Amino acid sequence: MKEAGYTSNDVVAKLRGILHMRKIGHTGTLDPDATGVLPVCLGRATKLVGMLTDTDKEYLCTARLGITTDTEDISGTITSESDFSKVTREELLKVMEGFIGDYEQVPPMYSAKKVNGRKLYELAREGKVIERKPCRVKINSIELLSFENGEYSFLAGCSKGTYIRSLCRDIGEKLGTGSAMLSLVRTKAGGFTKDEAISLGRCGELERSGEISAYIKSLDSVFSEYPRFTADEGLEKKIRNGNSLNLNLKDGKYRVYLPDGTFAAVYEVEDRKAKICGYFLT
Numbered sequence: 001m002k003e004a005g006y007t008s009n010d011v012v013a014k015l016r017g018i019l020h021m022r023k024i025g026h027t028g029t030l031d032p033d034a035t036g037v038l039p040v041c042l043g044r045a046t047k048l049v050g051m052l053t054d055t056d057k058e059y060l061c062t063a064r065l066g067i068t069t070d071t072e073d074i075s076g077t078i079t080s081e082s083d084f085s086k087v088t089r090e091e092l093l094k095v096m097e098g099f100i101g102d103y104e105q106v107p108p109m110y111s112a113k114k115v116n117g118r119k120l121y122e123l124a125r126e127g128k129v130i131e132r133k134p135c136r137v138k139i140n141s142i143e144l145l146s147f148e149n150g151e152y153s154f155l156a157g158c159s160k161g162t163y164i165r166s167l168c169r170d171i172g173e174k175l176g177t178g179s180a181m182l183s184l185v186r187t188k189a190g191g192f193t194k195d196e197a198i199s200l201g202r203c204g205e206l207e208r209s210g211e212i213s214a215y216i217k218s219l220d221s222v223f224s225e226y227p228r229f230t231a232d233e234g235l236e237k238k239i240r241n242g243n244s245l246n247l248n249l250k251d252g253k254y255r256v257y258l259p260d261g262t263f264a265a266v267y268e269v270e271d272r273k274a275k276i277c278g279y280f281l282t
Contacts, residue, residue: 001197036186052190
């Protein structure tokens with residue numbers, strides 16, 4: 001679990017020291033002030049990074065009406081203040097629910113998104129604000145949890161690439177009051193939940209006590225919803241080479257294992273033709 005004050009890369013660097021491993025990768029950037037689920041892949045599981053980064057996420061957010069900032073969250077400089085006293089819970093809920101589905105979201109200036117080879121936050125720190133092309137994102141669900149004295153909390157499920165800070169900004173724009181994010185917790189990512197996450201400090205304790213392995217999920221467990229297929233010796237060479245296979249299986253994705261039980265790949269079968277969509281042998 002990422003704690004406040006760390007970047008996602010900080011987490012990876014600290015885990016390298018704790019676990020004495022070099023090959024570690026995280027699966028999706030979280031702002032330094034944000035906390036919550038940050039799946040981290042170890043060893044050959046780093047091949048999963050791209051696949052897990054592309055998954056939907058869920059966030060618990062608290063925001064405030066009546067202000068805007070240059071970073072779109074409370075850590076930035078306030079750029080405007082407005083009266084929010086006439087906004088009702090019903091109006092707020094209606095605006096929030098209007099974002100469910102696909103929408104074109106302009107990324108924040110303080111973000112790692114690149115424009116012409118430069119990260120936006122680098123330009124922002126130089127005092128530059130440039131036009132950003134909107135990106136299509138998707139809000140799968142949004143639930144208003146509380147609203148009092150201009151502060152509101154909500155739970156949102158969304159696609160990869162969604163900036164919750166920018167969602168708060170856009171909610172405020174629709175209401176005509178402005179809005180800035182106060183706090184953010186990622187509650188789900190890559191099939192993992194906040195209840196499963198452990199802190200860096202806890203990782204260190206478990207490593208020292210020799211219990212850390214009990215908290216590291218196996219590579220194939222990430223694909224537990226797919227049926228298991230164990231190949232015979234005649235297919236092993238093709239699988240090791242990442243070749244397509246002819247399999248008498250129903251259409252769908254499968255966890256594919258070598259004859260000795262080693263998890264090798266995820267294949268997708270269509271009309272008995274199986275193509276590799278994830279290869280995990282070293």
